[in-house]
Structure formats: C-alpha cells, structure tokens
Amino acid sequence: MVPLPSPPPLTKPSGGSTLVGRPTSWRVVRQLHPLPKATVFEQVVQRLRSIIESGQIAPGERLPSEREFAESLGVNRSSVREALRVLEAAGLVDIQHGRGVFVRDSDDGLDILLLPLAGGEVPAELLPDLFEARSILESTLARLAAERGASDVTGLEAALTELEEAISHGEAPIGVDRAFHLEIARLARNRVLQALVKTTYALTEKRFDDFFAAGDRARRSLVQHRQIVEHIRAGDAVGAEEAMAAHMQDTARAWLRYIKDQQ
Numbered sequence: 001m002v003p004l005p006s007p008p009p010l011t012k013p014s015g016g017s018t019l020v021g022r023p024t025s026w027r028v029v030r031q032l033h034p035l036p037k038a039t040v041f042e043q044v045v046q047r048l049r050s051i052i053e054s055g056q057i058a059p060g061e062r063l064p065s066e067r068e069f070a071e072s073l074g075v076n077r078s079s080v081r082e083a084l085r086v087l088e089a090a091g092l093v094d095i096q097h098g099r100g101v102f103v104r105d106s107d108d109g110l111d112i113l114l115l116p117l118a119g120g121e122v123p124a125e126l127l128p129d130l131f132e133a134r135s136i137l138e139s140t141l142a143r144l145a146a147e148r149g150a151s152d153v154t155g156l157e158a159a160l161t162e163l164e165e166a167i168s169h170g171e172a173p174i175g176v177d178r179a180f181h182l183e184i185a186r187l188a189r190n191r192v193l194q195a196l197v198k199t200t201y202a203l204t205e206k207r208f209d210d211f212f213a214a215g216d217r218a219r220r221s222l223v224q225h226r227q228i229v230e231h232i233r234a235g236d237a238v239g240a241e242e243a244m245a246a247h248m249q250d251t252a253r254a255w256l257r258y259i260k261d262q263q
Contacts, residue, residue: 040075044083052092052103059105131252134200135245141188142244143237149187150235156183160225167218172209180225211258
C-alpha cells in the first residue's frame with residue numbers, strides 16, 4: 001500500500017474499539033459514516049463501489065479490512081463480506097484469502113456485463129459499444145424468434161397493447177419495453193442468449209424512464225415494435241432481423257443524444 005503520514009486514530013462513531021488507520025485504510029475509512037439499517041446490503045455495495053470507482057485507491061492497492069469497514073459503516077461484517085463478493089463478481093476487486101481485498105485493474109469486457117450486480121452503470125464512452133452489441137444480439141434473436149416462435153406471439157401482442165396503454169396514460173413504459181425484448185429472447189429458444197439480453201438491457205435500464213419521457217421516443221418504439229412483431233408473426237426471419245437492427249440503431253442514436261444533452 002502507498003505510504004502516507006500516520007493519521008490520528010479513528011474512533012467508531014457509535015462508540016467501541018478505536019481504529020488505527022493503515023495508510024490506504026485511512027484514506028478510505030475517514031470518508032465512511034454509519035448507514036441507516038434499511039437496505040443495508042445495497043448501501044454497502046454502493047458506498048464501496050463509489051470509493052473504488054473514484055480512483056482514490058489505485059489498482060493493486062489493498063482495501064481496509066472487513067472489520068474496519070463494518071465498524072466505520074455501523075453494519076455487521078457479514079454485510080460487508082457479501083458486498084465485497086458482489087464487487088468481486090463485478091470485477092472491481094480481487095479477494096485473496098489470507099492477504100486481503102485488492103482493487104482490480106482490468107479492461108476485461110466481460111466485467112462490464114457484471115456491473116448491474118454492483119449497482120453500476122456503463123461508462124459513457126462505452127455506450128456505443130454496448131448498443132452495437134445489443135443490436136447484433138437482438139437482431140439475431142428476432143431472426144430466431146421468427147424461425148422458432150412465429151406461432152406463439154401472444155406475449156408480444158400483449159406487450160404492444162401494454163405499451164400503447166402506458167403511452168396513452170403518460171406512464172413510463174420501461175417495464176413493458178423490457179418485457180417485449182425479453183419475450184423475443186424467449187421465443188428464440190436459446191437460454192444463454194436470453195440471459196445475455198437480460199444483462200445488456202440492465203446496463204442501460206437506470207435512465208430509461210426519463211429517456212422514454214423525452215420527445216416522441218416511446219411512440220417511435222411502439223411503431224418499431226409493431227413492425228418487428230409483424231415480421232415474427234409471418235415467420236419472416238430476414239425481415240424480423242432487419243427490423244430489429246433498425247430499431248436498435250434508432251434507439252442508440254436517440255439514447256446517445258439524450259446522454260449528451262444530460263452532461
């Protein structure tokens with residue numbers, strides 16, 4: 001760990017044992033405060049992730065111990081332990097038994113797919129890559145759905161009806177949009193691709209409510225969804241693939257404009 005001048009001892013806010021901060025530990029622990037009891041696990045994940053992603057701890061550096069985190073946050077060690085496991089699954093830390101927990105330095109793209117586990121979002125510079133991947137993936141799924149599920153479009157038709165009703169009532173249609181895309185994945189009859197759709201959709205889902213509320217986005221999606229369903233119902237694999245590709249490309253352009261306007 002990076003050597004720093006010895007800090008003064010850190011006392012647990014609610015009383016109890018004194019924490020003598022190690023160099024890296026002090027830089028992190030002094031920012032922590034007791035958490036409310038509600039949704040403790042999620043808050044621990046969010047707090048630790050924000051510290052790691054802030055860059056205050058360099059890749060390869062060791063994080064404070066479970067005990068230090070638990071005492072500073074006012075939670076039990078099991079909550080911290082589970083949070084660290086989620087962060088490890090998301091590729092943010094490396095748990096080395098007997099040595100400690102270290103911040104990872106990884107450009108492995110697969111870690112991006114695990115960001116939802118840690119409550120994370122895809123960095124803005126990777127959004128074009130994400131939408132390109134979604135376009136490739138979901139276009140293929142639309143083609144497979146037309147080939148394998150043309151006789152079972154009841155779920156897609158229901159999603160269209162729900163989307164139309166949500167728009168007419170001025171409601172955010174994010175749940176309906178998600179259901180539509182997942183239903184196409186189900187009709188494709190490939191469980192691995194279906195799982196990938198769930199994950200890639202989750203990476204952009206956080207801001208979709210506001211995105212759909214902007215302009216005519218929801219109505220454009222409804223028109224495009226109808227075209228996709230028509231091709232799937234007709235068993236037109238090529239048409240379904242092309243319609244989904246056009247839908248994803250149009251969504252990507254609008255989404256990237258929306259993100260740029262928010263910055």
